[in-house]
Amino acid sequence: MREIRSTSEVAPGILFVEGPASNWTVFHGDGAVELVDCGYPADRPLVEASIRAAGAEPADLRRILITHGHSDHLGSSRELAVRHGAAVQTAAAELPNVRREVTEQVTVADLLPSVLKRGTVRWAVEAIRAGGLGDVGVPSATAFDGDTLELSTGHRLHVVATPGHTSGHACLFEPDARVLITGDVVVTGHALLRESGELQQLPAFFHHDVAAAAASARSLDLCDTAIVLPGHGPLLRL
Template sequence: MKQQTHRWQASSSTSEPSPGVFFVEGPASNWIVVRDETGFMIIDSGYPSDRPLFLESIRRLGLQPTDARALLITHGHVDHTGSAAYFSETYGTPVLCAPEELAHVQGREQHQVTFGQVIVRAWRPRVFRWMVHVIRSGALKAKPATEAQAWTADTLRNLPGKPEAVLLPGHTPGNVAILLPEAGAIAVGDSFVSGHPLSRTAGPQMLHPMFHTDPAQALAATHRLDEIDASVVLPGHGAALRRPLAEALETLRSRPSAPNPEGA
């Protein structure tokens, strides 16, 4: 796992699937930089150990981390909030999330997969390798973003890309997708993904049920995306999908509801 992180390079891991929208595939979790004439913001921030990579990816775009207008969090899992507390404390960056997710992001609630859920499956090679990566990534010592704030629609509209939040409960109570209407792109976080270390398949899919607070609700909530027009889908795990959201959702629903890592 350390070798994988060592080989990671911002140049080969960053793409611009829509103008001004930069998608960064981290070693195990993704983040997004959105830039326009008003500045830039970031969506999600990887694991705690991804911080040097996170900072490198921003600077490689000719931007300075201290200038980020906001860090938006799709949901409060540690592989998405890894640098949130650091940005808040070091740069004074507003860390924003859905009101329904605020207690989770601030660390006052927990909606994370439990150690027990993982350990009973750890004899499976894919699960064991993922568990080792999570531990090495600093997940067990992650610091909550205690100064995080709940966004409003007006707050979001005044940020680069004029983002709009779509509440998709089930993965966590306040899990969201973030639509970037001017770019025709949508960041779906873990509402669904295009790949994951526990999955043997690529393309639109739900995460394993153990990652969801309510797996049935998580799948049902994706119907809230049915009327949204987007031509690029940016997941929290896996590659960007340069295809219409409606098509991605159709593929998602044609598959089993969750990957089954060697019987896990």
């Protein structure tokens, strides 16, 4: 059964959710909800449960902000958007991937060289069960309206372009609580990583452009960050 691993209210109106395979963040306040990422298609009921856990209602969902168009981050957005009348937005450079005009996502062929590694088969089976091979594109998605996003919840997010994992991958920084949502540029854990808890990169075969992904990870400025909310693994307080 799919279950939420943990939830943490890291700052007023910011609930970090460690999902079954990937993470999302619920921003809530002023009678509104906005999400950053939303798990696999199969995670949609868990996303709605996490909104209720935050003391809000799924019907108050206004917008889903997507760090990048992989099915474990974008997966339930199309259905959430339809059910609750929410908009789906991502960085302009990521729009083709989110709309599935192109597909930048690891395939079974990419996995073949590592298929004998411990855990890879199990991870792939879980990903497929969660809807990872389905069409999760959101043709109606639009681009972020600037480098600073004013949320309907009263929060503010700065967009940090971090290409490589996908062409238009973006991190999102909340300056008041100094929270950095890193998507898959750096993570603190994953089913296919041995270590958990430390900032690290995902295995290379997950990245669309390995060199660019490494450069984005290196250039990530953590000086102003108090809390890292990664796409995979537990949150990290610096």
